[in-house]
Amino acid sequence: MKIKNFKKTSQVVRATMKEQAQSETTYLGNFWFDVSSTVVFAIIMLSFLSLLFRRVGSIAGYTKNDYLFMIVVGEFTFFTVAAFLVEPMIFLKDSVRNGYFDLMLLRPVPLKTYIYARAIRPLHTIMAALPNILLFVFAVNWAKIDVTPLSVLLGIFVWICGLIIFNTLMLALTMPVFTLGDSSDMQGSWYSVVSMNMMPYEKLPSFMKFLSLTFTPSVLMTAGAAFVMMQKGNSVPVLVSAVFATIVSLLIYRLMWRHALNNYTSASS
Amino acid sequence: MLAEAKLFIALTYYQALRYKAFPLEIAASIFSNVVTVALFITFWLLVGKYSSNGDIVPKDIISFYLITTGLMPIFYSAMGIASQSIKNIKDGTLNQVLIKPISPIIHPWAVRTGSSLVSMIFGFSMVIVGMFIAGGISSRSLPYLPLVLFNTLMINTAFNIAIGTFGFYFVQANGLKDSFVHVARLCRGELIPLFLMPVSIATALQFTPFPASQYHLSILLQGTRLPSWGFVILGSVWAIVLMYGALRFWRHGLKKYEAIGL
Numbered sequence: 001m002k003i004k005n006f007k008k009t010s011q012v013v014r015a016t017m018k019e020q021a022q023s024e025t026t027y028l029g030n031f032w033f034d035v036s037s038t039v040v041f042a043i044i045m046l047s048f049l050s051l052l053f054r055r056v057g058s059i060a061g062y063t064k065n066d067y068l069f070m071i072v073v074g075e076f077t078f079f080t081v082a083a084f085l086v087e088p089m090i091f092l093k094d095s096v097r098n099g100y101f102d103l104m105l106l107r108p109v110p111l112k113t114y115i116y117a118r119a120i121r122p123l124h125t126i127m128a129a130l131p132n133i134l135l136f137v138f139a140v141n142w143a144k145i146d147v148t149p150l151s152v153l154l155g156i157f158v159w160i161c162g163l164i165i166f167n168t169l170m171l172a173l174t175m176p177v178f179t180l181g182d183s184s185d186m187q188g189s190w191y192s193v194v195s196m197n198m199m200p201y202e203k204l205p206s207f208m209k210f211l212s213l214t215f216t217p218s219v220l221m222t223a224g225a226a227f228v229m230m231q232k233g234n235s236v237p238v239l240v241s242a243v244f245a246t247i248v249s250l251l252i253y254r255l256m257w258r259h260a261l262n263n264y265t266s267a268s269s
Numbered sequence: 270m271l272a273e274a275k276l277f278i279a280l281t282y283y284q285a286l287r288y289k290a291f292p293l294e295i296a297a298s299i300f301s302n303v304v305t306v307a308l309f310i311t312f313w314l315l316v317g318k319y320s321s322n323g324d325i326v327p328k329d330i331i332s333f334y335l336i337t338t339g340l341m342p343i344f345y346s347a348m349g350i351a352s353q354s355i356k357n358i359k360d361g362t363l364n365q366v367l368i369k370p371i372s373p374i375i376h377p378w379a380v381r382t383g384s385s386l387v388s389m390i391f392g393f394s395m396v397i398v399g400m401f402i403a404g405g406i407s408s409r410s411l412p413y414l415p416l417v418l419f420n421t422l423m424i425n426t427a428f429n430i431a432i433g434t435f436g437f438y439f440v441q442a443n444g445l446k447d448s449f450v451h452v453a454r455l456c457r458g459e460l461i462p463l464f465l466m467p468v469s470i471a472t473a474l475q476f477t478p479f480p481a482s483q484y485h486l487s488i489l490l491q492g493t494r495l496p497s498w499g500f501v502i503l504g505s506v507w508a509i510v511l512m513y514g515a516l517r518f519w520r521h522g523l524k525k526y527e528a529i530g531l
Contacts, residue, residue: 033439033441033444037451044460047455051467056325058320060319173297182294183297192301196309200315200319
């Protein structure tokens with residue numbers, strides 16, 4: 001990308017995100033209800049873990065503290081996925097349905113950049129995620145978490161692989177809107193995918209491990225990344241399979257995007 | 270009454286027709302439900318198999334999970350009706366409902382039942398599978414069943430009406446609804462069954478309306494445990510009080526509604 005183009009694109013990104021931030025604060029009551037909902041969720045999850053571990057002691061060598069660390073990774077995953085992957089795809093689906101996609105195609109900015117920038121709600125994401133994640137961060141006894149700089153880096157790498165796979169999954173769930181006219185329920189299933197990811201990754205059955213590389217990548221992003229970061233076992237198979245799945249998913253993403261544009265019927269044509 | 274019932278069925282059918290227009294949405298609903306069930310069953314299997322205490326029986330907890338999750342779409346305990354009411358108030362659909370010969374309280378039920386028919390069918394099948402795994406309802410559970418069913422229906426209905434009514438007071442009350450659902454999930458034993466909680470906490474929760482809204486029915490359908498009569502009757506008191514309160518709250522909220530175009 002040329003510097004001039006980059007400057008122009010970044011201006012568009014800044015302007016669209018500023019517009020989003022303004023629209024988010026229009027109804028402050030709603031905004032604070034949403035924020036409080038995530039705090040309530042955090043408190044409930046902490047209570048859940050407390051009750052569970054009072055009963056079970058530990059699960060496959062994972063203590064309550066290890067699980068709290070896994071939740072920190074999980075919550076970070078949830079908010080990242082919701083804000084950066086799900087919202088843009090919902091925006092894309094709505095745009096195709098209401099004809100706004102036509103206008104987006106005409107804009108002199110990179111289409112995908114515009115979609116992602118336009119749909120992200122920066123203020124909402126930060127305000128909803130921060131108190132929630134901080135509550136879990138303060139609950140973890142960090143001195144007892146066995147991590148090294150290298151294991152953290154490798155864990156982040158696995159997490160990014162999962163993020164790329166999730167992006168492909170979201171596009172796959174959005175694709176029917178280009179051919180069939182709707183994909184609302186398809187997209188809604190993302191919430192099921194992230195519903196439960198706190199599991200000892202190494203103890204997962206092979207089939208579930210395969211699913212974590214395809215249909216439930218948030219398991220890879222949460223349990224897989226936490227497993228690698230906390231050095232709970234041999235990380236090499238996780239890293240190799242994550243890289244392989246990421247390459248395949250990137251190829252699928254390109255093919256699907258091309259297929260989507262080829263199948264798009266303009267509302268104004 | 271009969272005319273209203275006919276209208277309810279017609280509305281439900283009309284909403285369910287969307288599956289005919291977009292058949293892939295059926296697959297989506299099934300995919301969504303299967304993924305959730307698979308993840309939670311895996312979680313509890315791992316807990317049962319690898320917990321250091323070893324006193325958690327996976328079969329017991331999985332059947333409970335299947336039943337309690339299956340009941341959710343049937344009794345709308347995830348507050349789907351409340352969501353629909355909030356949406357109707359926010360986007361002005363309530364205007365159209367108010368001039369139709371159907372109660373504005375009943376209308377969201379018809380819409381939601383039709384639009385989430387696949388989830389309801391899936392819910393029924395989960396309950397049946399859960400009952401099959403656990404052994405199913407026993408003869409000693411039967412005397413409890415009518416009252417427990419009444420409590421479950423009334424409390425969830427009251428919760429849906431009350432939370433939906435907040436739509437009259439706030440432009441977007443979904444955050445409030447979400448907060449409520451998070452609390453309810455823990456208190457009615459959906460996240461962790463009450464029989465796995467410490468006795469003091471489980472007993473304290475029994476004094477709230479939450480266990481009567483789902484937990485009592487779940488353990489009855491499992492057939493392995495029974496709720497105490499005292500807490501079932503307390504649940505009925507809650508059901509009546511909450512229903513009365515919710516209807517009053519709805520009527521008060523409706524007076525605040527400012528329709529556009531009427």
